[in-house]
Amino acid sequence: MTTYDISGNMVTISNEMKNERYLLSTTDECIESTEEAFEDWYSARGSSYAVVEGIDNLYNDSIEPLINIGIDILNAQGVYSLDDNSFYNKYVVTSRSTVHTFEVANAIKKEVETVDIRQEEEEMYRQARKESRGRVVGGGFGFGGAIKGMAQAGMMNAASGIAHSAFNAVGNVGSGIAASSDKAAIYKKYKEPLKTALMQDLYDIRNAIRIALQKEAGIVCKYVTASESDKAKAIWNNYRLGRIPAEKKKEQIIEALTLNPYSIEIYDSIWEDYGDENGELRKMATYFGVPLEQQIAEIAEQYGNDLFTKNCSLYEESFDKKTAAVQIENQI
Numbered sequence: 001m002t003t004y005d006i007s008g009n010m011v012t013i014s015n016e017m018k019n020e021r022y023l024l025s026t027t028d029e030c031i032e033s034t035e036e037a038f039e040d041w042y043s044a045r046g047s048s049y050a051v052v053e054g055i056d057n058l059y060n061d062s063i064e065p066l067i068n069i070g071i072d073i074l075n076a077q078g079v080y081s082l083d084d085n086s087f088y089n090k091y092v093v094t095s096r097s098t099v100h101t102f103e104v105a106n107a108i109k110k111e112v113e114t115v116d117i118r119q120e121e122e123e124m125y126r127q128a129r130k131e132s133r134g135r136v137v138g139g140g141f142g143f144g145g146a147i148k149g150m151a152q153a154g155m156m157n158a159a160s161g162i163a164h165s166a167f168n169a170v171g172n173v174g175s176g177i178a179a180s181s182d183k184a185a186i187y188k189k190y191k192e193p194l195k196t197a198l199m200q201d202l203y204d205i206r207n208a209i210r211i212a213l214q215k216e217a218g219i220v221c222k223y224v225t226a227s228e229s230d231k232a233k234a235i236w237n238n239y240r241l242g243r244i245p246a247e248k249k250k251e252q253i254i255e256a257l258t259l260n261p262y263s264i265e266i267y268d269s270i271w272e273d274y275g276d277e278n279g280e281l282r283k284m285a286t287y288f289g290v291p292l293e294q295q296i297a298e299i300a301e302q303y304g305n306d307l308f309t310k311n312c313s314l315y316e317e318s319f320d321k322k323t324a325a326v327q328i329e330n331q332i
Helices: 015-045 048-053 055-076 084-095 100-131 142-189 191-217 226-240 246-259 264-274 280-287 292-317 321-327
Strands: 002-006 009-013
Touching (some): 009 246, 048 055, 048 142, 055 084, 055 100
Antiparallel strands (some): 002 009
């Protein structure tokens, strides 16, 4: 176990929490790089058809590096009875009823097929109208009248056929344009849902590594549960809104930190109200991957810039900075 002295209060990090932190730190970069690579992959596809056609490769290429990391972690704990395939079949496939990535891909395919069917039906309808249009029958009184009537009917039928052909052509082009527009909208619509689904699949695989570590090596990784996260959030909300009595404030905010040591808001509140004289707060934040140091540096830099601008704006705006510096030497 590890302890941190946070403003005079000891926060204990169990070995199980340290195991979880190791798992996260070992897999985070792989997951984040996959998320970044997805943007380029999706843009390169250019259409919903290409997205669906390439979904198998996207999924396999995304999960393979993470599974390899999982096998390495298991090997380091003396577990050699699992390889990529057996791990996937034993701990990934059996742990869920669906693959989120393929679920979204099927939704894309279904919407595109609906557009294709509608376009095909519209074109078939126009073709049927052309083939079954009302034909004009020739007629008249006597032989001469009949010849004349049939000649007129032939001209009218010919003209009618041209009109229908032109109407069909224009209509089909219109249907094609509408279908293309609809497909472009589908392509745009599903980018974020597909990325979210892929990330969820990767998180599921990371959870499968957790389960495998416990079952195969007896190693427990203690992650922050939804209940713990909600409780920590509620404490922090009550803390910032001034609902907690003064004598209990520090105790409660430390409790929130213990429940969820990954929350930047909790670290920030402790920093703001109690400081970090011994550096333990920043040390703990760094261990849990919370960018408190970076946030402090950004705030300090902004504060310095604002202070300088407020007191030394004459120097900043002056062409003759040497003279201006003499005039505002005290402020500088």
